[in-house]
Amino acid sequence: MAEGKPDEAPERRGRGAWWARTGLAALAGTVMAFAFPPYDVWPLSILGVAALTLLTRGRRARHGAWLGFVFGVPFFVVLLSWLRVVGWDGVVGLSAIEALFLALMGAGLALTSKLRGWPLWAAMLWVTQEWARDRLPFGGFPWGRLAFANTASPFTPLAALGGAPLVTFAVAACGTLLAWAPLCVLRARRAGTAVLPWRTVAGGLTAVALVLIGYAVPVPTTAADTVRVAIVQGNVDRPGMDFLGRPMLVLNNHAGTTERLAADVAAGRTPKPDVVIWPENASDLDPFTDPAAYARIDQAVKAIGVPTLVGALVDGPDQQHVRNEGIVWDPSSGPGESYTKQHPVPFGEYVPFRSELSKVITRLQRVARDFYPGTGSGVMHLGPARIGDVICFEVAYDEIVRDTVNQGGRVLVVQTNNATYNRTGQTEQQLAMSRLRAVEHGRAVLIAATSGVSAVITPDGEVQQRTEELDQEVLNAVVPLRDSQTVADKVGAGPEWVLALGGLLACGVAAAAGWQRRRAAKRS
The missing domain is CATH 1.10.1760 (Arp2/3 complex 21 kDa subunit ARPC3)
Known part of the structure; x- marks a missing residue:
């Protein structure tokens, strides 16, 4: 051998x-x-x-x-x-x-x-x-x-x-x-x-x-106070990278759906909500610099006659930046409190090392402007409700959601725009995260999505109502407003x-x- x-x-x-x-x-x-x-x-x-x-x-x-x-x-x-x-x-x-x-x-x-x-x-x-x-x-x-x-x-x-x-x-x-x-x-x-x-x-x-x-x-689910909400899913022209389509298209979808809700309320077919919630990027134009966008939002909010949380892209401090905001819009006084997304998504909403990487990866040039991060939590007064607003992927981050509860949010709102990823499974994954947050913080969670999935989640994590993807729909629900903290809130x-x-x-x-x-x- x-x-x-x-x-x-x-x-x-x-x-x-x-x-x-x-x-x-x-x-x-x-x-x-x-x-x-x-x-x-x-x-x-x-x-x-x-x-x-x-x-x-x-x-x-x-x-x-x-x-x-x-x-x-x-x-x-x-x-x-x-x-x-x-x-x-x-x-x-x-x-x-x-x-x-x-x-x-x-x-x-x-x-x-x-x-x-x-x-x-x-x-x-x-x-x-x-x-x-x-x-x-x-x-x-x-x-x-x-x-x-x-x-x-x-x-x-x-x-x-x-x-x-x-x-x-x-x-x-x-x-x-x-x-x-x-x-x-x-x-x-x-x-x-x-x-x-x-x-x-x-x-x-x-x-x-x-x-x-x-x-x-x-896992308690009830509360002494409640609020009736309407979640508007206005839909987009087409899903994918170019979901925004023509200017004003997405805004018109949400404004028009809200006006039809107002008509149903006036005809007695639907109970009048206390508040209305629009999703992230429901206005594809800055209402503070575009008079047409401002007028369209104001018209829809006046039609329904209750405070509305509007998701909008707002110009940043310079030409290179834009803010992703949730704006409380009153039918009488117009825009008021706002929340700016704290955690923009790298390479999706801003490009790290832009000048160097954009030369190598030309696709990054499609992210024309970087999202400017906010510094405060999303606790705001929306009519009779003190909400804790988080935007899209922020629901995945423990600290951001916990801060909104510990600083006074009585109901959690997730404004999201998943139109880029419709029918890919991403929306279901984000829905699951929201279900966990409901149990973690003992709060109802309201998901408002441009094209789905929008949902009403009870404090025990049950999905009470939901839309399907790429539908134009309104969810109506009465949800609890809770003040008590869970053990998880206290230990952080x-x-x-x-x-x-x-x-x-x-x-x-x-x-x-x-x-x-x-x-x-x-x-x-």
């Missing part, structure tokens, strides 16, 4: 195992994407966590990082496929960037798998990963949080105790305990005993408790920081222990 032949079979087996783990990681990431809307198979979020936990267990940190990355890329490609409207290169590019955070988590999972109590540390690392991804880069991109796959599951009520991070932790803990169970069974069999160790039993009971504890969390970001830092500390302890083992091995 030629020299070196005896070593080739183990080497091939090693390569085969490496490729098998890589393929399984990619498959697990793909499958976990179906836990999220529009598919909503939420148990897959638990299975996805379990799969990645088992695949990284006992691996070296760099192998764990690779598996985390391979898990993350197909997960985000499926989840963010709605971005294909902009281009598949954008889908793949953003997915690769987001997957880097899962790569870091994969390295952490491999490191901490050698510690006692590793299912706990692994679950914390999911919160650590989301904590970082929600903030970096350019203010972060929170899509794909485990909590957002569990907005109608037994874990959902936990949001009222610790927000989205606690929901993520509970889901991840169930997944890591699910991964732990077969390992304990195998260990018991190797030891020649048919009795499961007490730790296995305790772990199983903990997983069951995490699933059931949500049912014990009270505390649980997230504790869980995220716990994951980081566990990685530090595991890395230090590994370094000491290597040092001792060298000495011996």
